[in-house]
Amino acid sequence: MATQKHVFTVEMTCEGCSGAVTRVLNKQKDKVSKFDVDLAQQRVVVESTLSSDELLEILKKTGKATTYVGLEN
Structure with missing residues (x-):
């Protein structure tokens, strides 16, 4: 499968969140x-x-509110 760029919004309020x-x-x-x-x-x-969907599940492991936005060209 080809590599694609997926965009998500993730509720991050500090460096710890992005970490x-x-x-x-x-x-x-x-x-x-x-x-x-x-x-x-x-x-x-x-x-x-x-x-x-797989990436969304991975990002949700952070415990942060995460939303899939779409593909980036």
């Missing part, structure tokens, strides 16, 4: 090729071969 997102995504190194955590915009862009 939690970074930690759960780093555990998926074999399936996630790249990601960008934007604390100010409360936005996470993930390049991965995983589906949006």
